[in-house]
Amino acid sequence: MKKKKTKINYAKWGYRFVIPFVVVYVVFSLIPLLSTFFYSFFEYYFRYGGLEKVGPNFILFDNYVTLFTEGMFFKYFGNTMLIWIIGFIPQVIVSLLLALWFSSTRLNIKAQGFYKAIVYMPNLVMASAFSLLFLKLFSNNGPVTNFLLESNLISETFSFVDQKWTTRGLLAFMNYLMWFGNTTILLMAGIMGIDKSVLESAQVDGANSFQVFFRIVLPLLRPILLFVMVTSLVGGVQLFDLPQIFTAGSGGPEMGSMTVIMYISRLLGVSKQYGLAGAASTVLFVMTAVVSLGFFFIFYRKEVITSKSEKKVKVNE
Amino acid sequence: MKKLFVLFMALTLVFTLSACSDDGEGVGLQEEGKVLNIRVWNDEFIGRFRDFYPGYLETKENGQDLLDDGTVVNWIEVANDNNGYQNALDTALANQKSASADDKVDMFLIEADYAKKYANDTYALDVIEDLKIPEYTLSQQYQYTKDIVTDDSGKLRAVSWQATPGLFAYRTDVAEEVLGVSDPAAVQALLDSWTKFDNVAQDMKTEGYVMISGFDDAYRAYSNNTSAPWVNEDDEIIVDNQIIEWIKQTKTYTDNGYNNETGLWSAEWFKDMGPEGNAFGFFFSTWGINFTLKDASKADADGPEAVGNGLFGKYHVIEGPASFYWGGTWLVGAKGTDNPTLVRDIMMKLTASEKIASNITLETEDYTNNMAAMDAIANDAEYGSKFLGGQNHIALFNESASTIDMKNISPYDQGLNESIQQSFKDYFLGTITWAQAWAAFEEKITALYPELELKDIPADPFA
Numbered sequence: 001m002k003k004k005k006t007k008i009n010y011a012k013w014g015y016r017f018v019i020p021f022v023v024v025y026v027v028f029s030l031i032p033l034l035s036t037f038f039y040s041f042f043e044y045y046f047r048y049g050g051l052e053k054v055g056p057n058f059i060l061f062d063n064y065v066t067l068f069t070e071g072m073f074f075k076y077f078g079n080t081m082l083i084w085i086i087g088f089i090p091q092v093i094v095s096l097l098l099a100l101w102f103s104s105t106r107l108n109i110k111a112q113g114f115y116k117a118i119v120y121m122p123n124l125v126m127a128s129a130f131s132l133l134f135l136k137l138f139s140n141n142g143p144v145t146n147f148l149l150e151s152n153l154i155s156e157t158f159s160f161v162d163q164k165w166t167t168r169g170l171l172a173f174m175n176y177l178m179w180f181g182n183t184t185i186l187l188m189a190g191i192m193g194i195d196k197s198v199l200e201s202a203q204v205d206g207a208n209s210f211q212v213f214f215r216i217v218l219p220l221l222r223p224i225l226l227f228v229m230v231t232s233l234v235g236g237v238q239l240f241d242l243p244q245i246f247t248a249g250s251g252g253p254e255m256g257s258m259t260v261i262m263y264i265s266r267l268l269g270v271s272k273q274y275g276l277a278g279a280a281s282t283v284l285f286v287m288t289a290v291v292s293l294g295f296f297f298i299f300y301r302k303e304v305i306t307s308k309s310e311k312k313v314k315v316n317e
Numbered sequence: 318m319k320k321l322f323v324l325f326m327a328l329t330l331v332f333t334l335s336a337c338s339d340d341g342e343g344v345g346l347q348e349e350g351k352v353l354n355i356r357v358w359n360d361e362f363i364g365r366f367r368d369f370y371p372g373y374l375e376t377k378e379n380g381q382d383l384l385d386d387g388t389v390v391n392w393i394e395v396a397n398d399n400n401g402y403q404n405a406l407d408t409a410l411a412n413q414k415s416a417s418a419d420d421k422v423d424m425f426l427i428e429a430d431y432a433k434k435y436a437n438d439t440y441a442l443d444v445i446e447d448l449k450i451p452e453y454t455l456s457q458q459y460q461y462t463k464d465i466v467t468d469d470s471g472k473l474r475a476v477s478w479q480a481t482p483g484l485f486a487y488r489t490d491v492a493e494e495v496l497g498v499s500d501p502a503a504v505q506a507l508l509d510s511w512t513k514f515d516n517v518a519q520d521m522k523t524e525g526y527v528m529i530s531g532f533d534d535a536y537r538a539y540s541n542n543t544s545a546p547w548v549n550e551d552d553e554i555i556v557d558n559q560i561i562e563w564i565k566q567t568k569t570y571t572d573n574g575y576n577n578e579t580g581l582w583s584a585e586w587f588k589d590m591g592p593e594g595n596a597f598g599f600f601f602s603t604w605g606i607n608f609t610l611k612d613a614s615k616a617d618a619d620g621p622e623a624v625g626n627g628l629f630g631k632y633h634v635i636e637g638p639a640s641f642y643w644g645g646t647w648l649v650g651a652k653g654t655d656n657p658t659l660v661r662d663i664m665m666k667l668t669a670s671e672k673i674a675s676n677i678t679l680e681t682e683d684y685t686n687n688m689a690a691m692d693a694i695a696n697d698a699e700y701g702s703k704f705l706g707g708q709n710h711i712a713l714f715n716e717s718a719s720t721i722d723m724k725n726i727s728p729y730d731q732g733l734n735e736s737i738q739q740s741f742k743d744y745f746l747g748t749i750t751w752a753q754a755w756a757a758f759e760e761k762i763t764a765l766y767p768e769l770e771l772k773d774i775p776a777d778p779f780a
Contacts, residue, residue, distance in 0.1 A: 141588065253743050
């Protein structure tokens with residue numbers, strides 16, 4: 001007993017130090033999060049373009065019904081995923097290749113720090129600035145369009161910004177350009193974390209570099225790849241500033257570059273539809289969670305299955 | 318250390334309090350607030366105010382204006398983009414009651430497209446009864462500028478210093494080359510109906526010019542002549558035949574190459590106004606001619622405003638195929654202002670004074686909201702706009718202004734006008750069908766105005 005009393009209690013300092021974070025988190029994240037969820041069950045908007053408040057009236061799932069039946073949410077979700085995937089595939093491939101080159105002991109690239117900095121550089125530019133730059137370059141009178149026109153590579157009626165797929169493509173390209181450096185650094189960290197002796201023994205056993213990559217590096221890189229995928233997906237789902245600036249908020253040709261967050265921001269823009277926007281945010285959250293779990297399941301299928309079968313075996317016993 | 322901190326806090330408190338008491342110790346002369354907050358979306362009114370409001374003394378380094386009664390004018394400028402101006406204004410007005418005297422909105426500006434949203438008892442002071450501006454002083458203002466801001470109970474809620482009749486500004490050099498005439502009367506005779514307008518468009522195409530620059534150029538000339546408001550009493554969207562006519566014309570023009578497929582306010586659109594452009598003309602209202610077109614027509618932006626600099630002097634104006642108006646800015650006295658006398662004074666002087674109205678027009682070529690002053694300038698044989706090659710455009714505006722009728726405006730106009738222009742761009746370009754364009758329109762509307770409904774999709778005029 002005595003001994004305990006004399007002991008200084010350091011735990012309270014721990015609690016004190018986390019107070020700022022907890023307070024900021026609760027006020028700026030948790031409360032808005034819960035109120036978003038809460039208001040998704042209410043009819044709550046402003047008539048006449050934001051003038052006259054309607055609600056909040058409790059309507060249970062009506063906002064969700066609207067969201068699912070109007071079909072716009074899923075169209076925009078499709079747009080978002082499409083732009084993300086078109087950008088993500090080259091992003092992972094290029095990043096993996098760069099990561100392999102940089103970490104390869106055989107190639108032993110010199111001035112690595114320089115290249116790494118260059119590769120990471122686009123990420124430092126603000127997304128909105130990036131988007132504006134591309135808009136200027138590829139607009140109907142922009143230098144890139146004019147150059148391609150003058151070299152007869154595109155027809156006179158061709159327009160980057162007036163067509164659905166070119167707009168999506170450019171957005172995906174921007175997203176790729178901004179994030180492949182970040183992915184490269186992450187994957188490189190993953191590759192360097194792999195035990196060198198495993199790779200060396202594989203080489204000693206006569207495996208060629210393809211076999212080493214596919215049989216050893218890739219499987220061991222799985223956790224990092226999963227991390228890259230999930231973070232990129234969460235970022236991709238929230239794609240907003242690039243298309244918002246690039247299309248001036250209009251969603252681009254045929255609304256083909258309208259993302260979910262742009263939709264939510266549009267719902268909140270003029271008529272302040274807190275109800276429907278809340279429902280859209282909640283559904284987006286659930287879908288992101290489901291897709292992330294899906295990735296997790298795919299990557300760890302073996303473990304999941306084996307642990308299940310182990311259980312079965314145990315039950316059988 | 319702790320003591321020092323307490324001392325510091327105490328001192329801060331003392332200073333804050335004493336600063337407060339300074340504010341309160343007027344000698345009884347100053348009954349109203351010392352800061353006049355005016356919310357604007359661009360610097361147009363700021364310029365007018367500084368140049369023409371008699372009480373203006375000077376602009377201080379922080380951008381505030383000092384008036385001769387010691388009041389400081391604090392300009393709060395929020396751009397219009399993405400509804401930014403209205404959003405900021407809504408927030409400020411919602412906090413109007415709890416805001417401290419110096420932070421209250423005293424005056425704000427509104428545009429025709431959303432005038433109905435603010436010109437009502439909730440936000441705006443009654444010009445006649447609250448601000449005590451005698452009705453007879455406003456007798457020279459155009460009736461439509463009063464109608465648009467008169468609320469349901471017949472109370473005037475705002476005043477404007479400008480009237481915004483629209484005209485068609487055309488290039489005389491192109492007219493001479495293609496039509497063989499350049500004189501406004503002769504050109505007007507060739508363009509006084511849409512059928513004739515379309516015929517000339519074909520001639521322009523043959524000679525390598527385009528009739529108008531883009532999709533939305535002629536929009537106002539159609540949309541202002543609708544027979545009913547955009548939205549009826551049951552919150553249903555009514556697509557007027559004039560809107561269909563605009564779609565029809567624009568689709569035909571786009572397919573035939575009579576326009577350059579530009580969008581309003583885009584870089585390509587501005588380029589078409591200049592010497593490198595090949596557009597015959599532009600539909601513009603007052604501010605568009607002396608402000609937008611004039612700046613864009615120069616070859617050398619910083620060069621002199623004289624003939625020889627780009628297209629300066631080569632544009633002329635005519636009434637065109639349809640009368641219309643576009644835009645316009647109104648001054649609103651905000652409910653809860655602590656400077657009603659000053660708000661009243663600014664409104665009186667800038668919108669009701671014939672002399673000031675006349676001066677504004679003579680100096681800026683803007684069309685002001687005073688019939689007597691405008692009549693005088695319109696009938697002045699010596700007056701002519703240098704930019705328009707010496708043409709007296711005020712005379713034309715004068716005729717056009719008397720025909721403006723704003724009975725068909727609705728609080729939804731801005732969103733619906735923008736949405737239909739945006740939605741049909743793809744249709745004009747041929748990437749989507751008629752039905753898809755309307756679906757896109759509905760898509761935009763549900764986000765903007767969830768209470769509205771588009772019951773029937775109009776029949777395809779080309780089907």
